[in-house]
Amino acid sequence: MKIIMLGAPGAGKGTQAERITAKYNIPHISTGDIFRANIRDNTPLGKKAKSYMDKGELVPDELTCDLVTDRISKDDCKDGYILDGFPRTIAQAEALDKALEKRGESIDFAIDIEVPDEEIVHRMQGRRFCPKCGATYHIESLKPKVEGICDKCGTELILRDDDKPETVKHRLSVYHEQTQPLVDYFEKKGVLKKINGTIGLENVTAEISKVLG
Numbered sequence: 543m544k545i546i547m548l549g550a551p552g553a554g555k556g557t558q559a560e561r562i563t564a565k566y567n568i569p570h571i572s573t574g575d576i577f578r579a580n581i582r583d584n585t586p587l588g589k590k591a592k593s594y595m596d597k598g599e600l601v602p603d604e605l606t607c608d609l610v611t612d613r614i615s616k617d618d619c620k621d622g623y624i625l626d627g628f629p630r631t632i633a634q635a636e637a638l639d640k641a642l643e644k645r646g647e648s649i650d651f652a653i654d655i656e657v658p659d660e661e662i663v664h665r666m667q668g669r670r671f672c673p674k675c676g677a678t679y680h681i682e683s684l685k686p687k688v689e690g691i692c693d694k695c696g697t698e699l700i701l702r703d704d705d706k707p708e709t710v711k712h713r714l715s716v717y718h719e720q721t722q723p724l725v726d727y728f729e730k731k732g733v734l735k736k737i738n739g740t741i742g743l744e745n746v747t748a749e750i751s752k753v754l755g
């Protein structure tokens with residue numbers, strides 16, 4: 543099962559991908575998480591990615607496409623995977639298509655989680671992030687057991703650097719300009735599934751489960 547999570551920043555891609563990965567036992571591949579881990583470890587890729595991410599811009603396709611096409615060729619991806627935050631441009635989608643075609647494969651589902659911009663801006667102010675293990679929480683809709691502390695590793699939770707309201711607004715405009723065209727792209731391929739992302743976390747999970755069967 544090869545799944546792509548589409549949707550604006552903060553639509554819930556990562557949260558839902560975590561649940562699908564647990565249910566179907568396929569890897570969750572988030573380009574944002576990969577870049578954040580590289581920033582944390584101060585790698586050359588992390589240094590390059592940080593300058594774009596802090597501004598809410600996309601990391602250039604040259605740094606992103608090979609990273610993903612290499613990752614999905616690994617052994618643990620042979621039964622499928624969930625791509626979260628990739629592709630994000632038409633060029634990335636075409637690079638992915640090319641890599642899949644070579645192996646006679648194709649994407650099964652592109653799940654577009656729809657949330658209006660006003661709700662996103664509000665939601666992002668409440669997101670909390672674990673800088674050590676990458677787990678994500680929300681002060682209203684997904685509280686950790688102990689306020690401000692990661693359930694999984696006990697680290698103090700922080701706000702993501704790119705969750706400041708001005709940066710969120712810029713990320714949304716980048717999304718509408720560069721990523722939203724992918725909705726049509728996957729609709730034409732017949733794999734697009736639209737999900738209302740405003741109905742509460744558990745209901746969104748249930749709707750996605752219905753689609754995946």
Ligand code: AP5
Pocket residue numbers: 549550551552553554555556557558573574575577594595598599600601602603606626627628629630634665666668669670678679680681683684704713739740741742743744746
């Ligand atoms: P990335 O990490 O992918 O960020 P994003 O796409 O902007 O999305 P987010 O992770 O912010 O949101 P999400 O949809 O995962 O929502 P979440 O589940 O956390 O990318 C970051 C940056 O990296 C980019 O800006 C770019 O610079 C770079 N990058 C990454 N991939 C790239 C690529 N392919 N090409 C180029 N550059 C790339 O949920 C949000 C919050 O809401 C959480 O607190 C959650 O608990 C809560 N929540 C979730 N669902 C619900 C619900 N239904 N109701 C209420 N609350 C909810």
Ligand code: MG
Pocket residue numbers: 555556557572574
């Ligand atoms: Mg995410």
